[in-house]
Amino acid sequence: MTTPDPLTPVLTRRWGLPRSWSLETYEQHDGYAALRAALAAHPDQIIQLVKDSGLRGRGGAGFPTGMKWSFIPQGPDGAGAKPKYLVINADEGEPGTCKDIPTMMADPHSLIEGCIITSYAIRAHFCAIYVRGEALHCIRRVQGAVNEAYAKGYLGKNILGSGFDLDIVVHAGAGAYICGEETALLDSLEGRRGQPRLKPPFPATSGLYASPTVVNNVETIATVPAIVAGGSDWFRSMGTERSPGPKIYSISGHVERPGQYEAPLGVTLRQLLEMAGGMKDGVPLKFWTPGGSSTPLFTAEHLDVPLDFEGAAAAGSMLGTTAVMVFNETVSxxxxxxxxxxxxxxxxxxxxxxxxxxxxxxxxxxxxxxxxxxxxxxxxxxxxxxxxxxxxxxxxxxxxxxxxxxxxxxxxxxxxxxxxxxxxxxxxxxxxxxxxxxxx
CATH class of the missing domain: 1.20.1440.230 (NADH-ubiquinone oxidoreductase 51kDa subunit, iron-sulphur binding domain)
Known part of the structure; x- marks a missing residue:
């Protein structure tokens, strides 16, 4: 499979636009066009599209997104006995990770559009976006975008005349890293102390308020509109066979230009370092993390390991949240x-x-x-x-x-x-x- 230019943006293409966070700018650049296409299709078609795209969770585990959506039990009429819920894990707390907060700051409507499409696909009428409590600026930005979406008819009753209803609530966490674990997040969202639950049962059958729930990461859901707009074959033209699509890599530490870099899955640290201007002051690389501090370390010998789910695992680590922390030879x-x-x-x-x-x-x-x-x-x-x-x-x-x-x-x-x-x-x-x- 050919790999496209790593600099061709998909997820970050609006980040540099004037007032990129506003609804006006988002609509000027194909915003909510994917939602209209999704609402014209059957919910099961959307789930199948995401399955075919091969999208995998961008929060660290890499579980197939469409498969997770399909686990939500549906009745014969598609309604089911219990309400369904969508919960967005925006509690970005992994050391070195900085991709979801920039996404919500620069392009919050991509997340909201993804939330609406996902909720429609799983037949949910309530969505909660759980944002890390310390990120007050981010909470305000997302809440402002939600308000804009309500005012324009993208949220609320009878969205765009489709008969589909959805409410979104932006919830501020209290700043606990443990709430990044999906069941601890659900307990916190319900007003209890954030602690992980024993599994099974899993959130797909007994999640928020003991009802079927999908919990997805911000980047995962913000990718959905692009898949609906471009199709599964287009999405698979990026990345690798088993880890398709683009990814936002957070690069920090001893590099000349730390920041967020979008590249197809399977990119190597050597390529990312070129994008980030190389090692700071030319001091050689000593060790680095491919996906935050909770993933096993790599060394300079791993410069050419493909940074996708399979490549990182085969080399003895995990892709995680693609929080690439780079350390030079001066660090103990x-x-x-x-x-x-x-x-x-x-x-x-x-x-x-x-x-x-x-x-x-x-x-x-x-x-x-x-x-x-x-x-x-x-x-x-x-x-x-x-x-x-x-x-x-x-x-x-x-x-x-x-x-x-x-x-x-x-x-x-x-x-x-x-x-x-x-x-x-x-x-x-x-x-x-x-x-x-x-x-x-």
Missing amino acids: VPWAVMKWTEFYKHESCGKCTPCREGTYWLEHILHRMVAGQGTPEDVETMLDVCDNILGRAFCALGDGATSPITSGIEYFRQEFLDLCAAQSAVAQPEQLAELTGVSA
């Missing part, structure tokens, strides 16, 4: 791992013992090591703790917390051991400063 791996572990320990909801206790002890061990009081045995202890968290935590937060530690030790074990050797009773502050990159 143990120190970076410690900072990430502090985050996961702080954000653990405490519901399950492996995550609650495991992240606590991992943080303490790393603090001791970086402070000059660690031992080589601590490396094995951390691997043992990670082994007791992985696959045993209530949700993916615990698994994600182990990723930077286990991969950091896999690729940079000697750096951990060297640090421990320097942290003996005779270690000098200058030695620690040199090894950790933190001034004494």
Whole structure:
């Protein structure tokens, strides 16, 4: 399959326009044309179109979107016994991830149009957009776009004369990373403490208010109008066979031009670095994350790994949220791992013992090591703790917390051991400063 020019924008094509967030600008550039086409089709046709396109969830898991929609139980008449709900996960909290908030700031109507089309396809008449609480500017921007859509007849009763009704509510979270987990988000949305639910039952049958619910990421839903407008074959002309379509990559760290870069799935870090102007000040690459801190680290040896769902997994990591954090040779791996572990320990909801206790002890061990009081045995202890968290935590937060530690030790074990050797009773502050990159 031929790969189109990585610089040809699809998802970000309106970002640079004057007042790109306004309804007027959106309509001038084909806005809500896809909605009209969708409303003229049968809901099942929309689900099949998205299935055929191969769109996979852009929130990290990569689950086929059309398949998730088809899990929603429908009655013989398409109505079903319970109401259906669409919930948008806009609680972007993964360290390094910055794609959904820019989308909502620059082009909120693409999300809203996608919400209407998706709700029509799954026969939902209520949609909630759950936005991270700290992003107040983003909440205001999305709420303003929702108000514009209501005023123009794209939301509310009898949308565009189709007989389809939909209400959208913008809900502000309270700033908890755990609410990025879909069932914790649902509990928070219902007014309870944000904690993950035991599955099964899954949200498709027992989600919001114990009713069938689709939970999708912002980028996933904002992609839907483009699929309806362009068709499944056009969408599959980008990306790879099993991971088709364009993707927004968040590139941060030691690059000349950090930011959001749209490219087809399957692009490599080498290509992304060219787009971002290369390594900052020419200092060589040391390690990087393909999808945020909860994905195992990559090194300079992985520059040409295809950044799609299969390529990242085959190389030993995950595509995740495509939060590409780039670190040069000046950064200490143990120190970076410690900072990430502090985050996961702080954000653990405490519901399950492996995550609650495991992240606590991992943080303490790393603090001791970086402070000059660690031992080589601590490396094995951390691997043992990670082994007791992985696959045993209530949700993916615990698994994600182990990723930077286990991969950091896999690729940079000697750096951990060297640090421990320097942290003996005779270690000098200058030695620690040199090894950790933190001034004494």
